[in-house]
Amino acid sequence: MSAALSIRDELSTFVPAVIVVADKFSPEFTVLGDAGVAVITAGIGPRSTATRLVRERHAWRVSTTDDVFRPYGVSSSEAEDFRTMLREMTVIETDLSEPFARAEWSPLQGDWSVLVRVLGPVEVQQRDAGEVRFRKSKSLELLCWLALHRDRPTASAARTALWEIDVEDATFHNVLSELRRGLSTVCHDEAAGRVNKQRLFLADGIVTDAELLRTVLREAESQEHVSRVPHEVIDKLVSVLSLVRGLPFADAGYAWADAEGITSTFVWLVTKAIDYVCDLAAECGDEAAVLEATAAGLRMSPGYEVFLARRPAVTARRN
Numbered sequence: 318m319s320a321a322l323s324i325r326d327e328l329s330t331f332v333p334a335v336i337v338v339a340d341k342f343s344p345e346f347t348v349l350g351d352a353g354v355a356v357i358t359a360g361i362g363p364r365s366t367a368t369r370l371v372r373e374r375h376a377w378r379v380s381t382t383d384d385v386f387r388p389y390g391v392s393s394s395e396a397e398d399f400r401t402m403l404r405e406m407t408v409i410e411t412d413l414s415e416p417f418a419r420a421e422w423s424p425l426q427g428d429w430s431v432l433v434r435v436l437g438p439v440e441v442q443q444r445d446a447g448e449v450r451f452r453k454s455k456s457l458e459l460l461c462w463l464a465l466h467r468d469r470p471t472a473s474a475a476r477t478a479l480w481e482i483d484v485e486d487a488t489f490h491n492v493l494s495e496l497r498r499g500l501s502t503v504c505h506d507e508a509a510g511r512v513n514k515q516r517l518f519l520a521d522g523i524v525t526d527a528e529l530l531r532t533v534l535r536e537a538e539s540q541e542h543v544s545r546v547p548h549e550v551i552d553k554l555v556s557v558l559s560l561v562r563g564l565p566f567a568d569a570g571y572a573w574a575d576a577e578g579i580t581s582t583f584v585w586l587v588t589k590a591i592d593y594v595c596d597l598a599a600e601c602g603d604e605a606a607v608l609e610a611t612a613a614g615l616r617m618s619p620g621y622e623v624f625l626a627r628r629p630a631v632t633a634r635r636n
Contacts, residue, residue, distance in 0.1 A: 393622050459496050471515050508522070607629055
């Protein structure tokens, strides 16, 4: 008689608390469960279902649900090395010939009529009039593409970016028409469209929150070479960083934004602005500004150690 059956027979006369621990599963253990014995093994029983992560060519698959995912990540030291490299090798170009309206400029009161928000979930809002909605998601994507390709936006380039396959002229025309219709609902009838069959246009009054952040950061850097008012610079940067709500283009799945490096550029832009605020605020003893700036970073990358490390231990109230 096996050891498992012997244990079961002994349990028929009294009911102690019994736990069987084994390094592998044996079919004989199935009879012990009926007698109230807990069995702990390193194997998998006949009534159990194994969940495995299976590595395939382009992704990993969960065996029980067939869900696929692509993990990514870097160590904290690798991330710090990358940030150091960017800081040393990258400089935002500044045209000092164009003066800045330092005293009057405000991120939320600048010279724009429609704001395309890409530093987080994608949405469009008109000044003081709420969100602008489009019936076609491709029309919203086309608006984002136009706002980020102002140098020479062409229909062929837009079609290549937004569709993996060639689309009919009628399809693209309908997407562009819906974009124009959506903007017309907030009194911007001629804010986007065609210059000719190939060339597209977008009105200057339609800007992205990333453009606002870049403008303020350029102004702050330009003031390093002239007289600078630290608290004014800090206030402007903290104000525009409040627009950051998550990773750029969060959940939108715009393949062209990743392929062209736009997403990573915006992550770097936000990180650079946060570093600038933290360094300048440290000189002024403004701990509250550091908290507000790093909060924007944590909205973009929750739990990121670099942003957490820069936060002061004691919360301060801004004057």
